[in-house]
Amino acid sequence: MEKTVTEAIHYRRSTRVYKAEPIDDQKVKHCLKNATLAPTSSNLQLWEFYHITDKATLKQLAEACFNQSAVKTAQQLVVVVARKDLWRKRAKANIEFLNTVYNKPNLSERDLKRKKMATDYYAKLVPTLYIDCFGLLGFIKYIVFQIVGLFKPIYRQTRLSDMRIVAHKSAGLAAQNFMTSMAAVGYDTCPMEGSDTLRVKQILKLPRGAEINMVISCGIRDDKGIYGPRFRVPFEEVYVAV
Ligand SMILES: Cc1cc2nc3c(=O)[nH]c(=O)nc-3n(C[C@H](O)[C@H](O)[C@H](O)COP(=O)(O)O)c2cc1C
Numbered sequence: 001m002e003k004t005v006t007e008a009i010h011y012r013r014s015t016r017v018y019k020a021e022p023i024d025d026q027k028v029k030h031c032l033k034n035a036t037l038a039p040t041s042s043n044l045q046l047w048e049f050y051h052i053t054d055k056a057t058l059k060q061l062a063e064a065c066f067n068q069s070a071v072k073t074a075q076q077l078v079v080v081v082a083r084k085d086l087w088r089k090r091a092k093a094n095i096e097f098l099n100t101v102y103n104k105p106n107l108s109e110r111d112l113k114r115k116k117m118a119t120d121y122y123a124k125l126v127p128t129l130y131i132d133c134f135g136l137l138g139f140i141k142y143i144v145f146q147i148v149g150l151f152k153p154i155y156r157q158t159r160l161s162d163m164r165i166v167a168h169k170s171a172g173l174a175a176q177n178f179m180t181s182m183a184a185v186g187y188d189t190c191p192m193e194g195s196d197t198l199r200v201k202q203i204l205k206l207p208r209g210a211e212i213n214m215v216i217s218c219g220i221r222d223d224k225g226i227y228g229p230r231f232r233v234p235f236e237e238v239y240v241a242v
Contacts (some may be wrong), residue, residue, distance in 0.1 A: 003106065003179065003184045013221070014190045015067050017225030018217070018221060019221070025076060028076055028078070039115055039170070042175070044092060046171070047081060047171045048081040050081060051078055053234065057203065061200065064203060065200075068192065070190040070192060076218045077216065080174060081206060082092070083167070083210055087130040101241065135159065136162035142158045171214070175214050188218070189217065192216070192217065
């Protein structure tokens with residue numbers, strides 16, 4: 001039986017040594033399906049999930065992750081990839097989805113309005129935010145938006161670096177969904193940014209625009225793979241009631 005959300009959150013620990021016991025790749029795939037249900041900025045889903053079970057590729061990736069034991073002893077790996085470069089394709093997919101949702105005769109006034117608003121969002125606003133040219137357009141937009149922002153509330157995160165953060169933020173949420181789902185079925189994980197991302201990209205044959213968000217090792221924890229009790233700063237230090 002699966003753990004409850006709270007149980008899974010408490011069970012999950014970053015695991016640095018796994019047992020030699022294999023894990024079921026279908027279960028891992030199911031957890032990745034849960035990952036894709038994470039919320040995402042503008043529902044653009046600017047991510048991909050590479051599920052690695054091939055031994056030779058696992059070995060290559062272990063080297064690219066500096067031979068960390070969390071990777072060397074892992075049964076499988078998941079690489080979460082941020083794909084900001086796919087924004088046009090994803091915006092189009094959203095518009096197509098809207099067309100199917102509203103594909104019925106005699107749409108009410110309210111539905112027509114909703115369809116137009118949502119379609120405009122993907123056809124006009126999303127391109128305004130995402131179109132860039134080596135960061136130059138993004139910077140110009142940033143300056144313009146800061147000036148407009150003197151007079152009214154406005155979205156300010158328009159620089160190339162801001163848009164990269166937007167994509168990585170959503171990819172991180174998906175990664176967490178994945179790790180919680182894995183914990184729920186008794187599997188363990190370790191999220192890692194300690195990797196040579198260029199090499200990881202080359203091994204997975206990723207295009208230039210793709211960015212490695214996280215490498216997540218997967219398996220079943222060996223007790224010595226949990227490095228000590230969990231440490232968190234006191235809750236009162238990070239909790240602010242307003
Ligand atoms: C973005 C990110 C990158 C991380 N990179 C590594 C890593 O490269 N190697 C590693 O052993 N652990 C890595 N960790 C795991 C953290 O060290 C771990 O989450 C933290 O110590 C808290 O422990 P817990 O996950 O067991 O609660 C990473 C975690 C996150 C969220």
